[in-house]
Amino acid sequence: xxxxxxxxxxxxxxxxxxxYFASLRIEQLAARHGRAVRWHSMLLGVSVMKTxxxxxxxxxxLKRDYVLRDTARYMRRHQLELRRKLTDxxxxxxxxxxxxxxVQRQRPGQESHFARLAFDRYWREGRDLGAPAQVAxxxxxxxxxxxxxLEGIEGEQARTDLxxxxxxxxxxxxxxxxxxxxxxEPFWGSDRLEQLDEWLGCGGW
Amino acid sequence: xxxxxxxxxxxxxxxxxxxYFASLRIEQLAARHGRAVRWHSMLLGVSVMKTxxxxxxxxxxLKRDYVLRDTARYMRRHQLELRRKLTDxxxxxxxxxxxxxxVQRQRPGQESHFARLAFDRYWREGRDLGAPAQVAxxxxxxxxxxxxxLEGIEGEQARTDLxxxxxxxxxxxxxxxxxxxxxxEPFWGSDRLEQLDEWLGCGGW
Numbered sequence: 001x002x003x004x005x006x007x008x009x010x011x012x013x014x015x016x017x018x019x020y021f022a023s024l025r026i027e028q029l030a031a032r033h034g035r036a037v038r039w040h041s042m043l044l045g046v047s048v049m050k051t052x053x054x055x056x057x058x059x060x061x062l063k064r065d066y067v068l069r070d071t072a073r074y075m076r077r078h079q080l081e082l083r084r085k086l087t088d089x090x091x092x093x094x095x096x097x098x099x100x101x102x103v104q105r106q107r108p109g110q111e112s113h114f115a116r117l118a119f120d121r122y123w124r125e126g127r128d129l130g131a132p133a134q135v136a137x138x139x140x141x142x143x144x145x146x147x148x149x150l151e152g153i154e155g156e157q158a159r160t161d162l163x164x165x166x167x168x169x170x171x172x173x174x175x176x177x178x179x180x181x182x183x184x185e186p187f188w189g190s191d192r193l194e195q196l197d198e199w200l201g202c203g204g205w
Numbered sequence: 206x207x208x209x210x211x212x213x214x215x216x217x218x219x220x221x222x223x224x225y226f227a228s229l230r231i232e233q234l235a236a237r238h239g240r241a242v243r244w245h246s247m248l249l250g251v252s253v254m255k256t257x258x259x260x261x262x263x264x265x266x267l268k269r270d271y272v273l274r275d276t277a278r279y280m281r282r283h284q285l286e287l288r289r290k291l292t293d294x295x296x297x298x299x300x301x302x303x304x305x306x307x308v309q310r311q312r313p314g315q316e317s318h319f320a321r322l323a324f325d326r327y328w329r330e331g332r333d334l335g336a337p338a339q340v341a342x343x344x345x346x347x348x349x350x351x352x353x354x355l356e357g358i359e360g361e362q363a364r365t366d367l368x369x370x371x372x373x374x375x376x377x378x379x380x381x382x383x384x385x386x387x388x389x390e391p392f393w394g395s396d397r398l399e400q401l402d403e404w405l406g407c408g409g410w
Binding site: 012047053060061065066077179185186188189191192194195205 | 256259265266270271282375391399410
């Protein structure tokens with residue numbers, strides 16, 4: 001029997017378009033190399049804005065124009081169409097992030113399924129997910145009860161779980177979305193998926 | 206006869222390790238696609254620090270550790286050994302940048318040759334290039350006179366040329382090093398060389 005290999009850790013913020021793009025490819029990429037993926041919801045507002053002291057990408061002169069163009073190019077290349085525009089106002093991502101950790105406690109292993117649903121709802125369908133009720137409305141699609149999920153998102157446990165997860169991500173050096181670890185090696189950015197692929201294929205260098 | 210194709214524009218700062226890495230590969234990559242490369246010396250101190258209001262990478266919490274690790278990984282992958290450490294104090298890159306534009310006026314077309322020499326001296330050999338005399342010492346390697354170059358670097362024309370080049374780069378949206386344009390399409394980062402290659406190969410998307 002082949003030895004078990006460590007899952008790939010995948011960190012993302014629901015309001016990150018690059019995080020969304022990576023979420024669409026990481027499972028397939030990992031599977032090609034016999035790896036599972038461990039999903040982690042994090043908050044750019046804490047890592048980039050509070051800890052690093054930087055502005056959001058779209059509020060940074062010069063980078064704003066580049067990111068808009070780069071994103072459009074990525075979408076053409078991967079044939080993606082999004083109803084949400086990058087320039088639309090951002091949601092508060094905490095409800096979705098708490099929902100993620102609530103699902104992880106209720107149905108361990110199903111949190112990545114929830115994350116894909118939430119990403120899809122927000123970016124592809126362009127619907128709002130800033131309010132707990134909007135997040136809880138996804139519950140039936142993973143066989144859970146919306147009322148229970150709403151209570152969970154607003155409860156102490158989910159808040160604590162998110163806070164602990166964000167603290168742990170910072171302690172590990174995670175700052176962007178997407179961010180990955182393969183056997184302890186960090187990779188930042190959706191433009192590093194090809195490098196991840198190469199790393200997994202040859203065992204690193 | 207095949208139609209002439211636009212050169213690739215390559216922007217870099219001499220004190221950027223990622224700019225140095227790109228400088229080692231861009232000519233060969235371009236040549237494979239029948240393209241020339243137009244080199245442009247720019248200043249991160251003006252784009253990133255003044256215009257964007259950001260801190261240097263190595264003074265940004267979390268990003269510092271990532272950049273050090275990412276750079277070491279890149280060097281292993283491409284079998285590069287540098288005498289200069291990223292954590293060594295940075296030089297003032299203006300003397301080298303003015304030298305670049307002085308060479309461009311004296312020997313149009315030779316400025317990329319000068320840039321490769323300067324990059325090599327600074328990063329691979331780990332020698333200082335912050336003082337005009339240190340830059341002028343490279344002159345004989347491109348058949349120019351060190352005394353004339355020293356005078357040129359300290360003269361008004363080179364200052365004006367650098368200032369104009371930096372202004373033009375900002376107007377075009379350049380902020381990082383390396384930064385490229387292919388037929389008007391912008392690409393940022395040494396980790397985008399593979400994407401450049403794909404873009405050139407298929408004509409874009």
